[in-house]
Amino acid sequence: MIQINNLSKKYKNTDYYSVKDLNLTISEGEIFGLLGPNGAGKTTLISMLSSLLRPTAGSFSIANLNYSENQKELKQLIGTVPQEYALYPSLTALENLMYFGSMYGIKKPALKNDITSHLETLGLSKFANQKIKTFSGGMKRRINLIAGILHKPKVLFLDEPTVGVDVQSRNAIIDHLKELNKNGTTIIYTSHHMNEAEEFCTRVAIIDHGSIVVKGEPKKLINEQQGAQHLEDVFLAITGKALRDYA
Amino acid sequence: MHKLLASAYKEFLLLTRDIGGLAVLFFMPLLLVIVITTVQDGTFKTIKQNKVSIILVDNDKGEVSKTILENLKTSEMFNISEQSNENQAQELIQNGKYQLAIVIPENLSDDLNLKIAENVSGILEKFGVDEGELSAEKSNIKAKEVKLYFDPATQFSFRNSIKSGINQMVSKIETKTIYKAFQEEISEDPYEEIFDTESFISFKEIIPNSGKQAMIPNSTQHNIPAWSLFAIFFIILPLSINMVKEKNQGTFVRLRTHPVAYATVLGGKALVFLVVSLVQFALMLLVGIYLFPLIGLPQLDVSGRLPLLFVVAFFAGLAAVGLGLLLGTIAKSQEQTAPFGATFVVILAAIGGVWVPVFAMPKLMQTLSNLSPMNWGLNAFYDVFLRNVGFVEILPEIGLLTLFFIATTLIAIIYYKRKNAV
Numbered sequence: 006m007i008q009i010n011n012l013s014k015k016y017k018n019t020d021y022y023s024v025k026d027l028n029l030t031i032s033e034g035e036i037f038g039l040l041g042p043n044g045a046g047k048t049t050l051i052s053m054l055s056s057l058l059r060p061t062a063g064s065f066s067i068a069n070l071n072y073s074e075n076q077k078e079l080k081q082l083i084g085t086v087p088q089e090y091a092l093y094p095s096l097t098a099l100e101n102l103m104y105f106g107s108m109y110g111i112k113k114p115a116l117k118n119d120i121t122s123h124l125e126t127l128g129l130s131k132f133a134n135q136k137i138k139t140f141s142g143g144m145k146r147r148i149n150l151i152a153g154i155l156h157k158p159k160v161l162f163l164d165e166p167t168v169g170v171d172v173q174s175r176n177a178i179i180d181h182l183k184e185l186n187k188n189g190t191t192i193i194y195t196s197h198h199m200n201e202a203e204e205f206c207t208r209v210a211i212i213d214h215g216s217i218v219v220k221g222e223p224k225k226l227i228n229e230q231q232g233a234q235h236l237e238d239v240f241l242a243i244t245g246k247a248l249r250d251y252a
Numbered sequence: 253m254h255k256l257l258a259s260a261y262k263e264f265l266l267l268t269r270d271i272g273g274l275a276v277l278f279f280m281p282l283l284l285v286i287v288i289t290t291v292q293d294g295t296f297k298t299i300k301q302n303k304v305s306i307i308l309v310d311n312d313k314g315e316v317s318k319t320i321l322e323n324l325k326t327s328e329m330f331n332i333s334e335q336s337n338e339n340q341a342q343e344l345i346q347n348g349k350y351q352l353a354i355v356i357p358e359n360l361s362d363d364l365n366l367k368i369a370e371n372v373s374g375i376l377e378k379f380g381v382d383e384g385e386l387s388a389e390k391s392n393i394k395a396k397e398v399k400l401y402f403d404p405a406t407q408f409s410f411r412n413s414i415k416s417g418i419n420q421m422v423s424k425i426e427t428k429t430i431y432k433a434f435q436e437e438i439s440e441d442p443y444e445e446i447f448d449t450e451s452f453i454s455f456k457e458i459i460p461n462s463g464k465q466a467m468i469p470n471s472t473q474h475n476i477p478a479w480s481l482f483a484i485f486f487i488i489l490p491l492s493i494n495m496v497k498e499k500n501q502g503t504f505v506r507l508r509t510h511p512v513a514y515a516t517v518l519g520g521k522a523l524v525f526l527v528v529s530l531v532q533f534a535l536m537l538l539v540g541i542y543l544f545p546l547i548g549l550p551q552l553d554v555s556g557r558l559p560l561l562f563v564v565a566f567f568a569g570l571a572a573v574g575l576g577l578l579l580g581t582i583a584k585s586q587e588q589t590a591p592f593g594a595t596f597v598v599i600l601a602a603i604g605g606v607w608v609p610v611f612a613m614p615k616l617m618q619t620l621s622n623l624s625p626m627n628w629g630l631n632a633f634y635d636v637f638l639r640n641v642g643f644v645e646i647l648p649e650i651g652l653l654t655l656f657f658i659a660t661t662l663i664a665i666i667y668y669k670r671k672n673a674v
Contacts, residue, residue, distance in 0.1 A: 055509050059673055080511040091502035095269035096262070107258030108510040136269075152506070 006160065006191050007031040007054070012063035014049050014215075023049040025215040026063070031208075036182070036192045038206035038223075040199070040236075042244050046215040047195040048088065051162050054193070055085040067160055081109070084158030084190075088165045090145045091152070094138035098129060098148050101137060102155065109156035116155065123151040126184070127177050143174030150178055154185060161185065163194035167201060179205055199237035203227075209236070213244050255512050259520020266494065267524060277490055281483030281532055282539055286547075289475040293549050305331045307341045307353040307401075314361025316425055320354070323421050338399075345401045352406075352414060355399035363393050364429055372433040398422065472540055472550040477633030478606045480536045481626055484529045484568050485597045488576035491525050492589040495580025514668045518661060521580075522573045529569030530562065537561070560636045560643060567653040568629035574660035575625070581664040600626045628652045 009029040015022045024046040031037045039047045052058040054065060056076060065072050070079050092101045099120060106116040124130045127147040137145060150166055163182070167175040179201065186192050196202050202209055203223045210220035219226060223236050230239040267274060308324070310317045324330050333350070335341045341353040370393075400418065402411050498504045507517060540552025554561060576593075583589040601607065603617055604626030610618055621627045632649035635641045 057505065057508055057672075077511050080509060083509070085506070085509040087502060087506060089502035089505075091506040093262070093266060093501065093503060096265055100262070100265055104258055104262045105506065105510070108255055108507060108512045110255065110511065112254065 006033040006035070007065065007067050007193070009054075009065040010063055012050070012053065012065055013061045014046075014053060014058060015061045022061070022215045024053070024060075027212075027215070027217060029210065029217065029220070031191065031193060033191055034186070034189065036186050036194070036205060036207045038202040038209035039193065039195045039212060040197075040202055040209050040240060041195075041212035045212045045244075047212055048164055049215075050212070051085075051164050051193070051195060055083060055162050056080060057085075081156065082159050084153040084156065084161045086150050086153035086161070086163040086166050088168065090137075090149050092137045092145065092148060095136060097134045097136050098124070098140070099133040101148065102151055105152040106155040111156060119155055120151070123154070123181075126181055127151065143170040146170045146174060147178060150181065154190075158190060160191045160193065163192065165195055165197065167196065167198060175201070199235065199240055203236040211240060211243050218243050255516045256519045256523075259517055260523040261520075263494075263520050263524040267528070273490065277487075277528065278532060278535060281479070281486065282535055284483060285475060285479040285536055285539065286543070288479050289472055289544065289549055290547070292475060293472075303329060303331045304352065305333065305350045307333050307335045307344060307350050309335050309338050309341050309353060309355040311338075311358040312356045312360040314359070316361040316364055316429075317356045319425050320356065320418075320421060324354075327417075342401055345403050348403050348405060351403045351410075353399075353401035354418065355401070357396045357398065360396050360398075363396060364426065365433070367393050368426070368429050368433045372430065372437055376434075376437055472544055472552045473637055476536055476540045476552050477637050478630060480533050480565070481568055481604075481629045481633060482597070482601050482606055483532055483536065484565065484629075485572045485575070485600060485626060486594075487525055487529050487532075487569070487572050488579055488597060489590065489593045491521060491573065491576030492580035492583055492593055493586055494521070495577070496583050496586050496589050499584070508672060514665055515661075518577050518664065522570075522577065522661075525573050525576065526566070526569045529572060530565055533562070533565040533569075557636050557640075560646065561633070563643065564629065564632040564636060564646060564650065567650040567657075568625070568632075570657040571625040571629070571653040571660075574657035574664075578660040578664040578667075581668050600624050603627070605630055625653055625656045628656075 007030065009027055012024055012027045013022055014024040023044075027046075027050065039050060041047050049058065053060050054067070054072075056072065056079060060072075067079055068082055070082065072079060093104075096104070102120045102123075103113075103116060106120065107113075111119070121130070121133075124133055127150070129144060129147055132140065132144065137148065140148065146166065146169075150163075153163070154161060161182075166182075167178055170178070175198075182192055182194075183205070194206075206223060208220065208222055209226070210217045212218065219239075221229075226239050227233045227236060230242055233239045233242065306324070308317075308321060310321070321332070324332055330352075335344075335353075338353075338355050341350075341355065344350050345353050398418065400415065402414075495504075537552065537554060537558075541554065545551045579589055579593055579596075583592070603613075603621045604610075604624035605613075605621055606626060610621045610627065613621065628649045632646045632653075635646050635649070639645075
């Protein structure tokens with residue numbers, strides 16, 4: 006489904022690569038977790054795959070569509086849920102979703118039905134006509150997710166979709182993503198929650214300093230790492246315990 | 253089309269949700285036009301009705317100073333206070349209590365009469381008319397100086413018009429004295445009228461109207477178009493701030509992952525803000541027509557011009573929106589857009605002739621004014637408001653405004669594409 010070949014990204018005025026010569030193949034129907042410490046290059050990779058950043062070198066294709074030649078088709082095919090809420094605070098949940106759905110070219114009656122269904126699944130029906138600025142962090146995260154899946158994308162990129170939310174909201178989001186995956190959406194997501202990734206992902210890749218250090222099924226990686234009981238043990242063994250602060 | 257309308261609807265919602273911002277957007281331009289017109293109308297009245305406070309220091313106490321005083325009184329432009337001390341008058345002017353002090357020198361009447369009598373006698377002697385008398389030796393009379401002290405706060409134009417008025421008055425007195433001297437020399441009867449001392453040449457002020465309905469320009473007729481245009485261009489501020497806000501909220505980034513052209517996003521904004529500028533203009537007209545007469549200002553006359561006025565407002569709004577879209581695309585923060593946008597509009601207004609007419613500007617600024625979209629808009633408004641022209645005559649100006657919109661929007665799109673190329 007996704008074929009990444011020697012993908013690199015070096016930002017202006019930096020002397021290092023945020024993503025360097027990255028090769029990866031993600032199959033259709035996978036839930037693929039990109040794990041890594043802060044500044045490892047996860048968001049940069051997701052941004053390039055979502056057509057938000059131009060790669061410095063290398064290429065990738067999604068569903069056999071090359072990123073540089075099929076921009077419009079790719080955008081219709083993929084969905085992106087950014088780390089920021091990326092919603093209009095003074096508009097209601099429904100107004101926000103109607104707008105973002107319209108930007109995918111979805112017409113009103115079908116769009117409204119889909120929105121109603123997603124809101125119901127994620128427990129937000131009664132807040133549909135409430136302004137986003139009155140929502141809690143967890144509620145905003147759920148609306149943020151709906152805004153990225155209204156057009157039923159084949160591939161969904163999520164950048165830390167459960168960061169800063171309570172357990173209930175996280176469960177609701179993960180359950181909804183599992184449901185989408187069941188219906189055929191390939192999911193690529195980044196997270197700092199190792200337990201969540203261990204339980205949720207079919208495969209993960211641990212990225213550090215812009216390169217994939219290790220990849221595979223979570224259980225297999227745990228078994229291969231001596232003394233590891235959870236994915237977090239594997240993660241710390243590979244990336245170390247030193248703090249990763251970037252200014 | 254569906255995406256464009258959805259974008260426009262979203263912009264409409266964002267705008268109407270910010271009631272405070274919306275009120276400011278409509279109320280401030282109205283306040284601006286009311287204040288400016290009242291001030292300018294007041295300046296006009298200051299000269300015609302309100303009277304300027306002046307001091308007259310009469311060191312002459314003669315015929316000339318009496319005539320000057322009478323003329324000043326007859327003009328009904330001044331409140332005259334007589335002082336005997338020049339230093340005291342100077343102090344009062346310096347303190348800003350009075351705007352002008354006229355100091356008439358000692359013996360002005362006597363010396364003027366003497367000087368003219370001498371000159372007249374000399375001339376008549378040359379012609380042999382004054383044969384009986386011996387030519388007296390020339391007295392050594394020095395030229396007299398009427399001093400004018402101005403309040404430093406008075407404007408250059410005010411000082412110039414006063415100087416020119418006084419000059420005219422003194423010339424008239426001199427001329428009359430010359431005639432009188434001739435009359436006294438030639439005629440035995442002092443009451444015999446040999447010369448007609450009234451001015452032979454007079455002026456008549458006419459506003460050409462090419463056979464169409466005449467329009468007498470007043471402060472309202474001048475101010476509404478100028479300040480409406482200023483307000484229309486101020487739309488670049490809320491528009492660019494709106495775009496920067498979207499960048500900061502992350503919604504712009506989200507939109508970049510959607511299959512929607514940047515031109516469509518800009519189109520939605522352009523539609524709504526264009527309507528806002530037209531509503532603003534309509535409110536300005538309503539204020540000029542209905543509110544101004546109630547507060548003692550001249551009424552705005554739009555009879556027969558309404559459709560053309562809205563045509564000009566539409567294209568001026570288009571140019572302003574284009575500029576706002578460009579600024580919003582380039583700017584990264586509200587700290588960049590707000591001061592730059594506000595200052596830039598003021599600069600465009602200044603070189604566009606909103607404050608000082610273009611013809612009164614230095615040559616370089618006159619050339620620069622040709623590049624200001626506000627100048628094109630203002631010329632089109634004046635063409636419609638004051639020169640009573642038709643659609644064809646304003647085509648060059650609205651053509652330039654349209655080109656400006658196309659150019660700024662295209663630059664915004666190209667900049668965005670280059671900046672965000674993947």
